[in-house]
Amino acid sequence: MRALTPLHGVGVLLSIGVLVAIIVGGAHLLRPTPGPLLGTVPSAPDVACDDDVHHPDPVPVRSGTLLACPERFDGRQVQLQGEAIGDLLGRGQGRWVLLNDDDYAHAGPLMAHHQTLGTNGGMAVLLPLEALPTALGGPGVWGDLLVVTGTFHTAAIADQGGAAVIATTVEVRRPGGPVDPLPARAQRIAAPIMVAIAAVLAAIARVRRQP
Amino acid sequence: MTLLFRPSAKDVATVGFLMSRILMAVGGTMLIPAVLGVVLGEVDAVAALLIGASTAVAVGCCGEIWLPRHHEVRWSDGMVASGLSWLAVPLVGAIPLFLSGHFPQFLDAYFDAMSAFTTAGLSVVNDVDHLPESINLWRHLMQFLGGQGLVLLVLTFFAGGGGAVGMYAGEAREDKILPNVRRTARFIWRASLIYFAIGAAALSLALLHAGMDPGGAVLHAVNLFFAAFDTGGFSPRSASVGYYHSAATEAVLMVLMVAGAVSFAVHYVLWQGRGKELRQNIEARVLAVTFSLAMAMAAVGLVRSDVYPNTVSLLRRGLFQVLSAHTGTGFATVPGTLFSTGWGVLAPGALVLAMTIGGMSGSTTGGIKGIRIGLVGKLLTFAVQRTLLPRNAHQATAYHHTRPREFSPQVAGAATTILLLFLALYLAGTVVGLFYGYPLEEALFESTSAAATVGLSVGITSPSMETGLQITYVLQMFIGRLEFISVFALIGYSFALVKGRL
Numbered sequence: 225m226r227a228l229t230p231l232h233g234v235g236v237l238l239s240i241g242v243l244v245a246i247i248v249g250g251a252h253l254l255r256p257t258p259g260p261l262l263g264t265v266p267s268a269p270d271v272a273c274d275d276d277v278h279h280p281d282p283v284p285v286r287s288g289t290l291l292a293c294p295e296r297f298d299g300r301q302v303q304l305q306g307e308a309i310g311d312l313l314g315r316g317q318g319r320w321v322l323l324n325d326d327d328y329a330h331a332g333p334l335m336a337h338h339q340t341l342g343t344n345g346g347m348a349v350l351l352p353l354e355a356l357p358t359a360l361g362g363p364g365v366w367g368d369l370l371v372v373t374g375t376f377h378t379a380a381i382a383d384q385g386g387a388a389v390i391a392t393t394v395e396v397r398r399p400g401g402p403v404d405p406l407p408a409r410a411q412r413i414a415a416p417i418m419v420a421i422a423a424v425l426a427a428i429a430r431v432r433r434q435p
Numbered sequence: 436m437t438l439l440f441r442p443s444a445k446d447v448a449t450v451g452f453l454m455s456r457i458l459m460a461v462g463g464t465m466l467i468p469a470v471l472g473v474v475l476g477e478v479d480a481v482a483a484l485l486i487g488a489s490t491a492v493a494v495g496c497c498g499e500i501w502l503p504r505h506h507e508v509r510w511s512d513g514m515v516a517s518g519l520s521w522l523a524v525p526l527v528g529a530i531p532l533f534l535s536g537h538f539p540q541f542l543d544a545y546f547d548a549m550s551a552f553t554t555a556g557l558s559v560v561n562d563v564d565h566l567p568e569s570i571n572l573w574r575h576l577m578q579f580l581g582g583q584g585l586v587l588l589v590l591t592f593f594a595g596g597g598g599a600v601g602m603y604a605g606e607a608r609e610d611k612i613l614p615n616v617r618r619t620a621r622f623i624w625r626a627s628l629i630y631f632a633i634g635a636a637a638l639s640l641a642l643l644h645a646g647m648d649p650g651g652a653v654l655h656a657v658n659l660f661f662a663a664f665d666t667g668g669f670s671p672r673s674a675s676v677g678y679y680h681s682a683a684t685e686a687v688l689m690v691l692m693v694a695g696a697v698s699f700a701v702h703y704v705l706w707q708g709r710g711k712e713l714r715q716n717i718e719a720r721v722l723a724v725t726f727s728l729a730m731a732m733a734a735v736g737l738v739r740s741d742v743y744p745n746t747v748s749l750l751r752r753g754l755f756q757v758l759s760a761h762t763g764t765g766f767a768t769v770p771g772t773l774f775s776t777g778w779g780v781l782a783p784g785a786l787v788l789a790m791t792i793g794g795m796s797g798s799t800t801g802g803i804k805g806i807r808i809g810l811v812g813k814l815l816t817f818a819v820q821r822t823l824l825p826r827n828a829h830q831a832t833a834y835h836h837t838r839p840r841e842f843s844p845q846v847a848g849a850a851t852t853i854l855l856l857f858l859a860l861y862l863a864g865t866v867v868g869l870f871y872g873y874p875l876e877e878a879l880f881e882s883t884s885a886a887a888t889v890g891l892s893v894g895i896t897s898p899s900m901e902t903g904l905q906i907t908y909v910l911q912m913f914i915g916r917l918e919f920i921s922v923f924a925l926i927g928y929s930f931a932l933v934k935g936r937l
Binding site: 227228230232233234236237243244247248250251252254255256258288291292293294295309310311312313314315319320322324326328333334335338340341342343344345346348361362363364365378379381383384385386387405407408411412414415416418419421422425426428429432433 | 441442444447462477478479481483485486488489492494496497499500526527529530533534536537538541559560561563564565567568646647648651674677678679680742743744745748752769770772773776777897898899929933935
């Protein structure tokens, strides 16, 4: 087999670069176009870590603030507003739910608008049995928006040391339910075409492999 | 003048051919989550997965069709193919993630795919709590494939010969458990599937007991198994394992994390009924000591910071986090921010220590690995003994790792070199973190987590993180997973393509 010249070497490296560019460029062409948000993300009126004012309980606060300065809120009455996510877990006198107070709680699940608004953020909340949400957020579902008042514990005994809010009152601010995903039309067209191309290439490769 | 020889056209074709096989295999596995998507009616997610699978298969088939097949594969070609595949596979793995719309830039999706395949578990995904189930399954399946070894996936079915050994060693696996690589690969898959059957069933029961519905319990159990046994650390929910509020789930996951941190060579010996291996094995002994030290350090730190109201809480949270860090998994039952705001200094320090070391060599964990700590410790002991013993005294030169082995200067040198390279890698990421203005403790924690492919985070890794830092962590995960050698081979090969001697 013949040796490669330096020009060939550069060619090999460039070919790899071109292939990567085609894959990344193609993916960008097929990425879903963002649509309008389902709701408005409120500005943050809640108490922050560096606020000097001694707010009377319950303190309206976000989960990020509770975790950023837990010593300030440990054992205090707080008020959180967020989307009930996933499952109602546990047994006994209450149920655990993940209460996400991120932007998606107000703007709707990402799949419904395809606008990236950051990562999820939330707090574990122990809800009383008489105030359980009916819609829980997940794929294709926008969970109930709850306003929860309760006591924050950096290490809740009820959760054997987990950070949590033990709720006393729960109000449903906005009932949740299924949401329609914003369809990714370009992908729906491209997928069968690409599957067909891959199938043809696989068939050719199979024929070539035959001794 | 360079000492590197320029690869021939045959060498390049061979590397390309091996890469084609790996891409086709990974493309094929994307059909598994696609089937789940079809069942659940997730139309766009299925389209995204099919596009990703088609791309991987199409590129692979082009290699099969146009590149000549060579039966004799050199060790170095296998090594380079292995290194290159760990860059290329996350590229195709990232396609469905990016097309899902949950990542604003392709680099973000590539970051998550690299994190998944290297079993790091750091993530910059947006709104994971509403992510389609099939895409979530793909995230976790990538961890399983990466943990098992991408090359292993292909060796099970295809390649053999010297190149196979090179590829196998290239993804940081040193122990051939059975006489040939292909049979070793098959044993690893067989053992993993047995663990899967038992582990996923136990997790399903634990999650059902926690209050999940049966369908959700099974789906979460499968995802959690992939992430635990392959020490990956992704979780179906943003709150990680803390989401489940279930001691039983945590207990099963701890068993799986330990199983994942044990090398497959030791698994093989234990399966043969040789239980005393755990007492004799240098790596098992080192890890027992380092885990005890880290746990004691964390416990003292947590008592001092007075976070937990009782011993049960302290032990449940502390033990899980230290085990998660030491096995390189990265699951959390404590919100990551609390490591820096509520845990004081000593307890997070214990996590960094545990992450730095990692599990056993030849397992799915990252980090320096117990064997190297043990060998370097032995080297230091020898040096001290040499100064104290009479000049003509004989020093025993053996250690036990599945069988008695000779402790030669070459072995000691290799262990020390890799240990130093890991420390340099941790330090390099820390310096970049400092450059972007993060405090030393946080920069060190996150850098160690990335390079040791752990996945615990104090919050630096997020969708809003700086691009330079993101690229740094991608490189750290890649280099840390492959343990340097095949990365160096890849760099040398690229250089030799242009500047090598004929």
